[in-house]
Amino acid sequence: MLAGPAAGFDALLFDLDGTLIDSMPLHQRAWSQWFAGQGRPLADEAGFFAATAGRTNAEILAEYFPQxxxxxxxxxxxxxxxxxxAEAAVQLQAIAGGLALLQTxxxxxxxxxxxxAAPPGNIAVAFERFGLGALVDTVTSPADGLRGKPHPDIFEAAAQRLACPPERCLVFEDAPLGVEAARRAGMRAFALTTTLDAAAFQPFSNLIGTAKDFTELDQTLLFV
Structure with missing residues (x-):
């Protein structure tokens, strides 16, 4: 479903996990395995993944292991x-239509x-597997000393590097924390429902639409 007025943009800012790459099932398995190995199996896996999507590992672990x-x-x-x-190197898939949109x-x-918010090693796996380095102009992450979402830092840094005003940037996200980070950065956002359903994104005033993947995106929102 698409909503909001069509508008041109000068820059597109993409989240990685769950947005450009279908990595969330792999992350979910990894977190579940890791917590089980700590003797603390997740009692509410769905709640954990909904609450932590877009956050850095440091933030997550500080909350669960403050000691x-x-x-x-x-x-x-x-x-x-x-x-x-270990799984991503052989199983990771791209979200449908994402690579084609980058090329267009x-x-x-x-x-x-x-x-x-992904660590450098994870970014490297995705970039090598899908050739993303040839398609994007810059990458921002907490490795640059930036705070994770919902703080706006990584979106603001990208806009600065691209010399693009926030109002001319469109953010693609799969997590409410990411849409909130875009809002704080003064940017509009489009949500993919790869991780959560559309209802999770409806409270956000900067949201211009939702879709299950990029094949449902009306490109008149982008190219005018």
């Missing part, structure tokens, strides 16, 4: 991400960025 130091949290995160990358947008002269 540990940042160094311990980093080691925990490395162990979880190793589980994810690039050919039309739009500026493109990936804005993600």
């Amino acid at each position: 540990h130091t940042a160094d311990v949290h980093e080691a925990m995160a490395d162990a979880k991400e190793a589980l994810y990358r 947008a690039r050919a039309r002269g739009l500026k493109l960025a990936v804005c993600t």
Whole structure:
């Protein structure tokens, strides 16, 4: 379903996990395996994944294991991400229509960025598997010293690097925290319902539409 007036944009900013790549099932399995290995199996997996989508590992682990130091949290995160990358290297798939949209947008002269909370190793797996480095202009993430979503930092940094005003940027997201981060950055957002259904995004005033994947996107929203 699409909503809101058509408008041209100069830059498209894409979340990675659950937006450009169908990684959320792999992340969910990795988190479930990791928590089980800690002797703390997740009692509410759906609630955990809905609440943590878009957040950094450091933020998640600090909440669940406040008794540990940042160094311990980093080691925990490395162990979880190793589980994810082992599967992603051979099983990771792209969200339908996403790569084609990147190619079309690039050919039309739009500026493109990936804005993600993913750690560098995970970003590298996706970029190598799908050739994303040849399609986007910049990548922003907490590895740049930026706060995770719902803070607007990674979207603001991308807009600055692309020399594009926030109101001329469109953010593609699959998580409410990401749509909120876009709102705080002064950007409109389009939500993919790969992780949550459309109702989860309706409260956001900056939302211009939702779709199950990029094949449902009305490109007149982008190219005028």
